[in-house]
Amino acid sequence: MPTQARGWGTEAADQPLKPMQFERRDLRSDDVAIKITYAGICHSDLHQCRNDWHNSRYPVIPGHEIVGIVTDVGPNVARHKVGDTVAVGTVVDSDLTCVECLNGWEQFCLGGATFTYNGVDKVDGSITKGGYSDHIVVREHFVFQMPEGLDPARASPLLCAGITTWSPLRQYADKVAPGKKVAVAGLGGLGHLGVKFAAALGAHVTMITTSPGKADDARALGAHDVIVSRDPAQMQGAAGRFDFILDTIPVAHDVQPYLTLLRRGGRMVLVGAIEPLPSIHGGLLIMGNKAIGGSGVGGVAETQKMLEFCAEHQLYPETETITMDKVNEAYERLLKNDVRYRFVIDVTQGL
Numbered sequence: 001m002p003t004q005a006r007g008w009g010t011e012a013a014d015q016p017l018k019p020m021q022f023e024r025r026d027l028r029s030d031d032v033a034i035k036i037t038y039a040g041i042c043h044s045d046l047h048q049c050r051n052d053w054h055n056s057r058y059p060v061i062p063g064h065e066i067v068g069i070v071t072d073v074g075p076n077v078a079r080h081k082v083g084d085t086v087a088v089g090t091v092v093d094s095d096l097t098c099v100e101c102l103n104g105w106e107q108f109c110l111g112g113a114t115f116t117y118n119g120v121d122k123v124d125g126s127i128t129k130g131g132y133s134d135h136i137v138v139r140e141h142f143v144f145q146m147p148e149g150l151d152p153a154r155a156s157p158l159l160c161a162g163i164t165t166w167s168p169l170r171q172y173a174d175k176v177a178p179g180k181k182v183a184v185a186g187l188g189g190l191g192h193l194g195v196k197f198a199a200a201l202g203a204h205v206t207m208i209t210t211s212p213g214k215a216d217d218a219r220a221l222g223a224h225d226v227i228v229s230r231d232p233a234q235m236q237g238a239a240g241r242f243d244f245i246l247d248t249i250p251v252a253h254d255v256q257p258y259l260t261l262l263r264r265g266g267r268m269v270l271v272g273a274i275e276p277l278p279s280i281h282g283g284l285l286i287m288g289n290k291a292i293g294g295s296g297v298g299g300v301a302e303t304q305k306m307l308e309f310c311a312e313h314q315l316y317p318e319t320e321t322i323t324m325d326k327v328n329e330a331y332e333r334l335l336k337n338d339v340r341y342r343f344v345i346d347v348t349q350g351l
């Protein structure tokens, strides 16, 4: 039987989030039912609530940085059992048969990945609803086991902000290693984890920020150096310096000043601005054999690996925990960059 769920969501781009009731599907044979305990607030949640990407399907019940406890499993579930602490990220289904899925890139499934919310369920066509809710039902393959020693109350942002920064840093592991120089642009939910990961992987890390006031914070997170992007002298002084730049800036911006900072053969990866960008002068790529690309979240196996790395290194996001009923205030603060550096909702409170 389907179950009644309680959550917080919004009915339109100009409406605040409010309590809502909706149905969760009955367990399929390979499904896991999860009582949600924590959900991180990603900037993408705000984008989708406000229809910034023009594809929101209302009501939107956001949340794709989910931690919880298994309450039931379908008969074919082998990896999880009732009582396990588990996690769910941005994707809850894919065909698992295409070349992308078979190679661990489920998020780019050729048959279409189903996103945790604002997606369309492959079986019944319903609109998926996310982690700002009391429980969720997810296909086993997309449920992560929380490693021993990783605090569930602090870990949820790893499921999106974490994997989105970890994945490109591992895809270009030759440029993110001891002796290599890495820069991270944009110090928010993604950027602060980018700094922590790059430092933990042994690279020399520079934070590039618009705000001189964030320099001490960046160093406390593990950055060895800070560049204020609004200071032309500092930018010119860093020309040709970096092997790798991770750009987490959440809005359209001119990437050319950053390309200038790459050394020969360097690579810049965009993860933040999912929108049209100003044009790039080809000479900035050709002279110095430089490359710019993108990266979208991460696959299932690499997400599990990242969680294990975080447990082993006790690497956590910096979080501020709120109750569910404070989510609208949190959104307003997120827009003003007034969070160090990720809100986590304790979903068991204020629902």
Ligand SMILES: NC(=O)c1ccc[n+]([C@@H]2O[C@H](COP(=O)([O-])OP(=O)(O)OC[C@H]3O[C@@H](n4cnc5c(N)ncnc54)[C@H](O)[C@@H]3O)[C@@H](O)[C@H]2O)c1
Pocket (backbone or CB within 6 Å): 042, 043, 044, 047, 160, 161, 164, 185, 186, 187, 188, 189, 190, 191, 208, 209, 210, 248, 249, 250, 251, 253, 270, 271, 272, 273, 274, 295, 296, 297, 334, 337, 341
């Ligand atoms: N690629 C992916 O798979 C993926 C996954 C998750 C999130 N995202 C996107 O990444 C972006 C960042 O998400 P977040 O949760 O870290 O957001 P956030 O709001 O927590 O952080 C963004 C930071 O960028 C800074 N910033 C804004 N404009 C800037 C500029 N012009 N120069 C330098 N810094 C600037 C802000 O001060 C803020 O600190 C969002 O647009 C989100 O939708 C992408």
